[in-house]
Amino acid sequence: MNTAPTPAALIASAMRRRPSRSPEASGIGSPSRQRQQYRIVDQIQELLGRGASRDRPVGMEPRLESLHCRHMTPPSSASSNSSSPTVALTMDGVIANWVKGLRAHVAARHGVADRQLALNVSWDLSEWGVDDPAGTIRDFLLSPMSGRLKLVEGAEAGVARLQSAGFRVVAVTRRDHMVGDNPDDQDTTRHIARQWFAGQPQLGIGDDEIVFTEDPVGLDADVWVDDAPRRVRRLVEAEKPVWVLPQPWNRSMVQHPGVHVLFDGWSSVDDLIATHSC
DSSP: OOOOOOHHHHHHHHHHTSOOSOHHHHTTTSHHHHHHHHHHHHHHHHHHHHHHHHHSOTTOOOOGGGOOOOTTSOOOTTOSOTTSOEEEEEIIIIIBOHHHHHHHHHHHHHTOOGGGSOSOOOTTOGGGTOSOHHHHHHHHHTSGGGGSOOBOTTHHHHHHHHHHTTOEEEEEEOGGGSSOSOHHHHHHHHHHHHHHHHTOGGGOOOGGGEEEOSOGGGSOOSEEEEOOHHHHHHHHHTTOOEEEOOOGGGHHHHTSTTEEEOTTGGGGHHHHHHHHOO
16 A cells, blocks of 8 residues: 655655755756745645644644744745844834833823833733723824834844844834724824834834734744733744743733743843744
8 A cells, every 4th residue: 555755755855856966056046946945845844734633643743833944935025035034023112112102101191200100010001090091002102202212121232133143133013003094093103113213223124124014923934022912822822932021011921831031131132042043
């Protein structure tokens, strides 16, 4: 009876077919050669998927998405260099000090000093006596104050460390999804966010590296550093590698299975680099 080749046999067969000539002579970098490589990888992945349901107990499926070096996958619109791992950093709370800016906005509206409002705040802003947190955040995002945020402590050095280690850094934000359906309001938030990054040239994050999306899972990245429990939970459920900075508002996720923690904030970025470098 004929049996399907094992993954190991298929990989070995693919390696035996590889010519021993130099890269230039064999055309490794050519489109036709790359397409052949993609087909081989697709076949391996398809076989592994069949084998998981036939030969493996539930829960022991191969987790191909955990491989962080995607050298053999074609680049997508969200990744300009498939040989470099991409790290997606949430803008607010990871790069920009969102809570201090929001606190200043709320304090100004209530006619009190910033220091009278605690930084140890939850997502509903109840510690600040805010009745309508969504409306308050919307007003803040549409105000010039949201474009004058300071950097999170250590973010500049941390981003530089990631880039020097060979990571492509993209900044992710859903600001335009937090202000309602008015296109003008959405454009305003996108403009403010882009201008903020333009005012931080030391980060080396240009327009092409700024992603506005409601769905972090749909982003083609290799690792995420996020700030919001809801998004972190979605990434974990999708088996995406996600790290968090320990903050009062995401403490519920710090011990969540599948979540990595930068326990010392950006000072711990080498832990991420060591885990996900190719």
